[in-house]
Amino acid sequence: MSEPKDKTPPAPPRPDVGEPDPVTARALALLERRAPGAVLAHEPGGRHPWLRVGADRLREAARLLRDDPDLALDCCHLISGVDWPETGEMEVLYHLVSYARRPDAAYRRRPLKNDPFVCLRVRVPRDAPEVPTVMDLWTGADWHERETYDLLGIRFTGRKELHRILLPEDWPGHPLRKDWEYPADYHGVPIIPPEGL
Amino acid sequence: MSPGGVRGAAQGPGGLVPGGLYGGGGEPAAVEFHERQELVGRDLRTEEMVFNMGPQHPATHGVLRVVIRTDGEVVRALQPHVGNIHRCCEKIGESVPYYQWLPYVDRMDYLGAMCNEHLACMAIERLAGIEVPERAEYCRVIVAEVQRILSHIFAVGVYGLDLGAFTPFLHQFRERERGLDLLDHLSGGRLLYHYVRIGGVKRDLSPEWLDELRAFLDAVERRLPEYNTLLLHNRIFQDRTAGVGVIDRDTALRWGVTGPSLRAADVDWDCRRDVPYSVYDRFDFEVPHGHSGIAGVVGDCFQRHWVRVREVEESLKIVRQALAGLPEGPVLANLPASLRPPEGEVYVRAENPRGELAAYMVSRGKDTAYRIRCRGPSFSNIAVITEVGEGTLIADLVALIGSLDIVLGEVDR
Amino acid sequence: MQQWLDDLIAGTAWLQALPTGLVYTIGILVACKLILLFSSLLAGEVVWLERRVSGRMQARIGPNRVGPQGLLQFLADGVKLLSKEDVIPATADRPVFVLAPILVYLGAFAAFCVIPFGYGLVAADMNVGLFLVLAITSIEVVGVIMAGWASNSKWAVLGAMREVAQMISYELPLGLSALAIALLAGTLNLTDIALQQEGWLWNWYVFRGPFAFAAFFLFFTAALASLKRAPFDLPEAESELVAGFHTEYTGFRFAIFFLAEYSAMILFSMLAAVLFLGGWSPGFPVDLTGPAARWIGFGILFAKTAFLLFVMIWVRWSLPRFRIDKVMYLCYKVLLPLSVVCVLGLSLQVLLGEVLWGDQSAFGRWLMGLGVHGGIR
Numbered sequence: 001m002s003e004p005k006d007k008t009p010p011a012p013p014r015p016d017v018g019e020p021d022p023v024t025a026r027a028l029a030l031l032e033r034r035a036p037g038a039v040l041a042h043e044p045g046g047r048h049p050w051l052r053v054g055a056d057r058l059r060e061a062a063r064l065l066r067d068d069p070d071l072a073l074d075c076c077h078l079i080s081g082v083d084w085p086e087t088g089e090m091e092v093l094y095h096l097v098s099y100a101r102r103p104d105a106a107y108r109r110r111p112l113k114n115d116p117f118v119c120l121r122v123r124v125p126r127d128a129p130e131v132p133t134v135m136d137l138w139t140g141a142d143w144h145e146r147e148t149y150d151l152l153g154i155r156f157t158g159r160k161e162l163h164r165i166l167l168p169e170d171w172p173g174h175p176l177r178k179d180w181e182y183p184a185d186y187h188g189v190p191i192i193p194p195e196g197l
Numbered sequence: 198m199s200p201g202g203v204r205g206a207a208q209g210p211g212g213l214v215p216g217g218l219y220g221g222g223g224e225p226a227a228v229e230f231h232e233r234q235e236l237v238g239r240d241l242r243t244e245e246m247v248f249n250m251g252p253q254h255p256a257t258h259g260v261l262r263v264v265i266r267t268d269g270e271v272v273r274a275l276q277p278h279v280g281n282i283h284r285c286c287e288k289i290g291e292s293v294p295y296y297q298w299l300p301y302v303d304r305m306d307y308l309g310a311m312c313n314e315h316l317a318c319m320a321i322e323r324l325a326g327i328e329v330p331e332r333a334e335y336c337r338v339i340v341a342e343v344q345r346i347l348s349h350i351f352a353v354g355v356y357g358l359d360l361g362a363f364t365p366f367l368h369q370f371r372e373r374e375r376g377l378d379l380l381d382h383l384s385g386g387r388l389l390y391h392y393v394r395i396g397g398v399k400r401d402l403s404p405e406w407l408d409e410l411r412a413f414l415d416a417v418e419r420r421l422p423e424y425n426t427l428l429l430h431n432r433i434f435q436d437r438t439a440g441v442g443v444i445d446r447d448t449a450l451r452w453g454v455t456g457p458s459l460r461a462a463d464v465d466w467d468c469r470r471d472v473p474y475s476v477y478d479r480f481d482f483e484v485p486h487g488h489s490g491i492a493g494v495v496g497d498c499f500q501r502h503w504v505r506v507r508e509v510e511e512s513l514k515i516v517r518q519a520l521a522g523l524p525e526g527p528v529l530a531n532l533p534a535s536l537r538p539p540e541g542e543v544y545v546r547a548e549n550p551r552g553e554l555a556a557y558m559v560s561r562g563k564d565t566a567y568r569i570r571c572r573g574p575s576f577s578n579i580a581v582i583t584e585v586g587e588g589t590l591i592a593d594l595v596a597l598i599g600s601l602d603i604v605l606g607e608v609d610r
Numbered sequence: 611m612q613q614w615l616d617d618l619i620a621g622t623a624w625l626q627a628l629p630t631g632l633v634y635t636i637g638i639l640v641a642c643k644l645i646l647l648f649s650s651l652l653a654g655e656v657v658w659l660e661r662r663v664s665g666r667m668q669a670r671i672g673p674n675r676v677g678p679q680g681l682l683q684f685l686a687d688g689v690k691l692l693s694k695e696d697v698i699p700a701t702a703d704r705p706v707f708v709l710a711p712i713l714v715y716l717g718a719f720a721a722f723c724v725i726p727f728g729y730g731l732v733a734a735d736m737n738v739g740l741f742l743v744l745a746i747t748s749i750e751v752v753g754v755i756m757a758g759w760a761s762n763s764k765w766a767v768l769g770a771m772r773e774v775a776q777m778i779s780y781e782l783p784l785g786l787s788a789l790a791i792a793l794l795a796g797t798l799n800l801t802d803i804a805l806q807q808e809g810w811l812w813n814w815y816v817f818r819g820p821f822a823f824a825a826f827f828l829f830f831t832a833a834l835a836s837l838k839r840a841p842f843d844l845p846e847a848e849s850e851l852v853a854g855f856h857t858e859y860t861g862f863r864f865a866i867f868f869l870a871e872y873s874a875m876i877l878f879s880m881l882a883a884v885l886f887l888g889g890w891s892p893g894f895p896v897d898l899t900g901p902a903a904r905w906i907g908f909g910i911l912f913a914k915t916a917f918l919l920f921v922m923i924w925v926r927w928s929l930p931r932f933r934i935d936k937v938m939y940l941c942y943k944v945l946l947p948l949s950v951v952c953v954l955g956l957s958l959q960v961l962l963g964e965v966l967w968g969d970q971s972a973f974g975r976w977l978m979g980l981g982v983h984g985g986i987r
């Protein structure tokens with residue numbers, strides 16, 4: 001195994017703050033100017049700055065970010081879903097990147113975040129997780145949305161039919177939900193959960 | 198029966214599947230070959246035919262299934278279906294400690310295992326705030342670039358195979374075999390290495406190994422013109438690939454195509470240079486992109502092939518520079534037996550042979566991640582054939598899929 | 611053949627007691643059996659040659675275990691294929707499915723009966739020999755489309771469609787470039803065509819002027835295409851159509867397709883050698899028509915055939931595959947016009963030679979001499 005013999009404690013983690021991320025700050029300014037009230041909360045700096053918008057304003061915000069010539073977030077890099085059962089919420093994160101705007105040398109040397117992505121996140125209630133689609137803005141979001149639906153059961157509305165992508169159509173439940181239980185069997189094949197899971 | 202699924206769907210007179218070609222997960226669409234009786238005693242008529250290309254098909258590079266609707270040889274519509282080798286990488290990542298998750302990462306893109314490990318370790322290290330020794334960073338770059346060379350020459354050879362040229366495939370295997378031996382000698386595995394570890398790498402590079410590596414680099418450099426004679430500069434190859442499967446800049450960005458395919462669409466972007474991670478900012482290399490100046494148009498299969506060939510040359514440069522600047526020192530940081538990163542989240546991306554592998558990771562201070570989400574570049578790259586494959590010939594579709602160089606292990610994860 | 615049998619009957623007392631028709635029948639059956647044996651054994655060896663040559667080209671070894679240098683590999687392969695399960699798909703059209711490989715093999719094998727293996731070493735010395743070869747080999751198309759259709763598999767149908775499109779198209783340049791030689795020879799009898807090329811090297815039809823020279827390459831290219839050899843192997847393009855028309859065939863039925871392909875390769879190589887490369891002529895004047903010498907002639911013809919086979923294999927393992935539209939383009943826009951030009955040019959050459967010099971081949975020689983002279987300069 002990779003851990004060495006002596007159990008010295010790790011170096012204390014670097015303070016996770018740093019100065020605000022200019023790309024996220026620009027996105028925030030844009031949204032506050034063009035869509036006031038859309039941003040519900042935000043984290044300005046650190047390793048992973050983000051902007052939280054309401055599900056109803058997501059498409060508006062996403063379109064603004066995509067069409068802004070300064071940001072030019074022309075690619076939806078990844079759509080991830082996270083389940084938060086404690087707060088009864090589910091979260092969808094959109095990591096948007098730009099290929100038209102290359103970061104300058106100063107940005108590339110930033111210690112905590114040198115990747116000029118913008119993270120847009122949406123929280124929806126866990127019992128009825130519905131998020132409007134961004135497939136018409138970035139076509140590639142199609143499969144990411146399908147996968148998020150498949151594994152977490154978050155429904156994306158306003159798009160063409162939403163099908164499972166990785167699992168069989170009749171698979172019980174959405175496995176990445178925190179309360180998902182292993183089914184006893186699938187079509188008569190017994191399922192033995194791995195030890196410790 | 199799933200809503201709108203194609204399973205057991207009756208064949209309409211038009212030969213189309215009701216509900217579109219948008220089928221569900223794993224089961225093949227039951228599309229009946231049109232009844233012979235239909236053709237008897239009627240006027241001659243033509244109809245479109247629905248093919249199941251895969252999951253067992255020589256040109257789908259694994260278990261990709263593409264349902265295509267053809268008019269003769271022309272593909273009118275197509276729908277890729279994935280998920281046949283879904284191995285729950287993300288679910289496992291939430292269930293096992295960080296250390297134990299690393300071997301699973303190898304298995305996503307099994308032709309770029311070193312690069313996968315590199316990214317996964319980077320994500321965990323950033324999450325936990327671990328400093329990696331400098332020599333370890335150099336070791337990582339060296340093995341990742343060797344992996345890229347292996348992956349690209351494999352892609353080049355397999356692409357020849359897709360186009361019916363068998364010989365380049367076996368020629369590249371001669372070098373690939375040496376490279377696999379090289380990584381085998383370092384890590385003990387030929388395909389799945391588990392060499393890059395959290396906080397460094399498993400073993401130090403020995404002087405003998407470095408000599409072996411130099412011989413390998415020379416061999417690849419010597420043989421590369423041979424592959425190009427057989428493929429890149431071959432007239433039939435150019436005919437087959439130039440102007441075929443054009444993914445233009447806009448289409449590529451909309452679909453999230455990354456890696457060599459994106460660069461072939463004239464997007465000058467390489468994570469190693471533009472979002473430098475590890476010690477890539479210390480090396481001098483070019484990012485091939487756009488038109489090759491040999492044949493074809495920007496964004497076609499030929500440019501994608503050319504970008505890969507050029508990237509092999511650039512990787513050779515990077516490895517040589519890394520060898521020249523290899524510092525002394527430890528290769529593994531001191532870490533606790535149980536890694537518990539502080540609460541937080543991180544998003545990391547890296548340039549893999551097939552495109553940008555990215556990982557979003559959430560920690561809540563436990564020894565297992567709360568959520569791990571991986572972006573397999575092939576996942577986004579293969580989706581684009583839905584749009585680009587329309588109106589091509591079946592032979593061109595094979596050329597297109599081959600030129601995207603997908604690994605299904607990464608699509609399904 | 612008939613000559614032989616007549617000689618045999620005249621020389622053997624007990625044969626004279628039998629009805630002549632019976633002797634002929636038995637004689638022809640024996641000859642057929644010999645040809646069958648020859649073509650299938652040779653096809654097996656060509657498979658060996660292909661695998662060894664491709665192995666050498668691809669930095670590997672190839673079969674070298676069964677027999678000396680692996681020469682008996684085809685026997686092992688045959689045993690393997692024979693012992694495999696013979697699967698006929700449930701939805702297949704059974705009689706057609708069964709008949710198809712036989713028909714395909716028939717097309718490749720039956721044409722051997724008019725090919726002279728040496729002077730007098732021919733089963734049926736017909737006046738329409740060349741025509742018969744081209745006609746019989748076309749039967750293969752029928753067999754292929756039967757195989758594709760009867761399999762009830764989409765890939766097989768697609769492969770069969772490609773095959774039919776390709777073979778029917780390439781019959782045209784193939785036939786035309788063979789016709790060009792018929793124009794020069796003034797006969798369709800293959801033995802006569804071979805005999806006309808005896809003597810020095812420049813008597814070979816391939817060296818009778820630029821048009822004949824071009825016709826050889828046209829013939830060879832068209833033959834490659836109608837043999838479905840790479841780079842024209844679209845009907846069975848393994849990376850596109852799985853295995854094309856024989857996707858659903860297994861075991862010995864598959865072996866018959868395989869055998870037919872290699873028999874046809876030998877056939878066309880021999881035909882090209884007879885038509886263009888002087889038949890059994892070694893390139894200098896020597897009489898190879900004697901009862902013993904004709905076997906030397908057979909050896910020479912065989913060497914030429916082997917060379918052409920090697921070229922076919924060489925091409926196959928060097929080049930990627932064409933796309934269907936490029937194949938059709940090559941046929942109708944390149945090969946067909948060129949072969950028409952060859953036929954016209956050769957007719958003109960024959961005509962001018964007869965009018966000006968009183969010798970139909972004189973003008974061609976003059977043209978060729980001019981070409982060689984220019985080439986050397």
